[in-house]
Amino acid sequence: MAxxxxxxxxxxxxxxxxxxxxxxxxxxxxxxxxxxxSAALGRPVSLVGCGRTDAGVHAEVYAANFRGSCSIPLxxxxxxxxxxxxxxxxxxxxxxxxxxxxxxxxxxxKEYTYLIYNSGLRDPFYVHRxxxxxxxxxxxxxxxxxxxxxxxxxxxxxxxxxxxxxxxVRTVYDFEITRSGDIIRxxxxxxxxxxxxxxxxxxxxxxxxxxKISPEEIGSIILxxxxxxxxxxxxxxxxxxxxxxxxxxxxRSMMDG
Amino acid sequence: MAxxxxxxxxxxxxxxxxxxxxxxxxxxxxxxxxxxxSAALGRPVSLVGCGRTDAGVHAEVYAANFRGSCSIPLxxxxxxxxxxxxxxxxxxxxxxxxxxxxxxxxxxxKEYTYLIYNSGLRDPFYVHRxxxxxxxxxxxxxxxxxxxxxxxxxxxxxxxxxxxxxxxVRTVYDFEITRSGDIIRxxxxxxxxxxxxxxxxxxxxxxxxxxKISPEEIGSIILxxxxxxxxxxxxxxxxxxxxxxxxxxxxRSMMDG
Numbered sequence: 445m446a447x448x449x450x451x452x453x454x455x456x457x458x459x460x461x462x463x464x465x466x467x468x469x470x471x472x473x474x475x476x477x478x479x480x481x482s483a484a485l486g487r488p489v490s491l492v493g494c495g496r497t498d499a500g501v502h503a504e505v506y507a508a509n510f511r512g513s514c515s516i517p518l519x520x521x522x523x524x525x526x527x528x529x530x531x532x533x534x535x536x537x538x539x540x541x542x543x544x545x546x547x548x549x550x551x552x553x554k555e556y557t558y559l560i561y562n563s564g565l566r567d568p569f570y571v572h573r574x575x576x577x578x579x580x581x582x583x584x585x586x587x588x589x590x591x592x593x594x595x596x597x598x599x600x601x602x603x604x605x606x607x608x609x610x611x612x613v614r615t616v617y618d619f620e621i622t623r624s625g626d627i628i629r630x631x632x633x634x635x636x637x638x639x640x641x642x643x644x645x646x647x648x649x650x651x652x653x654x655x656k657i658s659p660e661e662i663g664s665i666i667l668x669x670x671x672x673x674x675x676x677x678x679x680x681x682x683x684x685x686x687x688x689x690x691x692x693x694x695x696r697s698m699m700d701g
Numbered sequence: 702m703a704x705x706x707x708x709x710x711x712x713x714x715x716x717x718x719x720x721x722x723x724x725x726x727x728x729x730x731x732x733x734x735x736x737x738x739s740a741a742l743g744r745p746v747s748l749v750g751c752g753r754t755d756a757g758v759h760a761e762v763y764a765a766n767f768r769g770s771c772s773i774p775l776x777x778x779x780x781x782x783x784x785x786x787x788x789x790x791x792x793x794x795x796x797x798x799x800x801x802x803x804x805x806x807x808x809x810x811k812e813y814t815y816l817i818y819n820s821g822l823r824d825p826f827y828v829h830r831x832x833x834x835x836x837x838x839x840x841x842x843x844x845x846x847x848x849x850x851x852x853x854x855x856x857x858x859x860x861x862x863x864x865x866x867x868x869x870v871r872t873v874y875d876f877e878i879t880r881s882g883d884i885i886r887x888x889x890x891x892x893x894x895x896x897x898x899x900x901x902x903x904x905x906x907x908x909x910x911x912x913k914i915s916p917e918e919i920g921s922i923i924l925x926x927x928x929x930x931x932x933x934x935x936x937x938x939x940x941x942x943x944x945x946x947x948x949x950x951x952x953r954s955m956m957d958g
Binding site for chain 2: 504523532569572
């Protein structure tokens with residue numbers, strides 16, 4: 445029995461796009477990819493993406509699925525689609541999945557990584573690829589703040605308005621902050637992210653690193669559910685979707701490979 | 702006695718520019734930087750750059766000097782200039798030099814590094830930052846070819862036409878090829894480079910890696926002085942100027958620091 449669901453593993457630089465989600469009159473990753481898939485398969489194809497990434501946000505890995513027959517063998521699909529895609533979007537792999545697979549609802553965990561270029565002078569090599577932040581940041585304070593933003597809790601204080609969700613409770617499995625040279629890397633793994641949540645959590649850790657929010661205050665900020673008490677939403681260019689976890693094979697293996 | 706020569710250490714992503722050298726009606730790094738320096742110092746400033754980089758070529762480090770008084774303290778000059786420069790060009794450091802310093806003629810050695818993204822599928826993260834080359838390359842053959850392109854020899858076979866030079870003999874101190882994951886890095890250090898020489902030498906090593914030019918043929922290609930016998934000029938997006946060596950202090954220390 446042939447599956448009627450095909451899953452694509454993508455990578456893209458989001459600088460030129462208004463995010464994943466199709467919108468009128470602006471270029472989006474979804475529309476660009478849907479055009480390529482539709483042209484390659486010779487039929488109109490709609491894609492389901494694993495999440496809304498915002499304008500300027502990148503994806504090291506991203507999952508999207510479509511339904512219906514796929515007339516191109518899966519092992520040739522990446523090359524066939526890449527030939528029709530601009531240089532800043534690539535299909536890395538493809539597999540078939542059970543017909544009830546859904547890139548959003550089947551997703552168990554997602555990971556975002558935020559890059560801060562923390563140096564007195566900006567570096568052209570990181571333009572559009574990291575957030576330039578010249579002020580001194582205390583990594584110990586950032587880590588203490590991050591530790592208090594893990595666990596299962598109401599993330600409303602880290603949510604930008606504009607989306608309707610049933611619950612604002614999420615489980616943050618890991619919020620790790622490391623430094624290598626001038627690059628600070630903040631990696632957040634959760635079962636889901638509210639709108640702008642990753643960038644607001646990084647902004648809160650950055651405010652801790654500046655001494656503007658004490659790590660001890662994070663608990664009460666979370667309890668308040670008040671977005672104004674948490675740190676700022678960091679700019680999009682530093683944000684990368686870096687992992688998407690599914691339990692069902694072969695999607696799990698493909699996305700982690 | 703105040704020096705009347707100021708040396709700038711630069712970094713830039715060359716994608717948006719038609720190379721270093723000022724030309725009519727197209728954006729160049731030289732013109733962009735001269736405008737910023739002139740505006741900051743309040744007088745017209747002409748820059749001497751350490752080399753012509755081509756359109757699309759990048760510089761991890763690049764040296765340029767100007768003459769005349771500098772009304773801004775050297776330690777504040779990078780920030781003052783960066784405030785007037787686009788994001789893809791940055792001044793990393795500045796120092797004063799003897800009045801006979803000249804970014805080209807005082808230069809002892811230069812190093813270029815060429816990045817090849819050698820994988821079956823292109824990677825959006827390397828667009829404009831490396832040359833995508835999907836064919837299999839034999840690294841041992843590339844290294845054997847590179848070894849035969851070192852020493853002091855007539856480099857005419859690796860020169861594109863279009864420049865007048867007194868001699869086409871250059872000393873190539875080092876031509877090293879390494880691989881890390883899907884990235885092949887070719888690093889060439891020489892006392893000088895003819896027009897397109899670095900890209901033609903890498904193209905020749907690539908042809909060896911493909912089995913199209915045997916390393917044993919390199920000697921006769923050099924002796925022939927015939928550009929048509931060597932490998933192709935690789936595209937510019939993979940090329941970086943990575944080191945510029947001067948003997949005079951404090952320029953030497955600044956460029957290596």
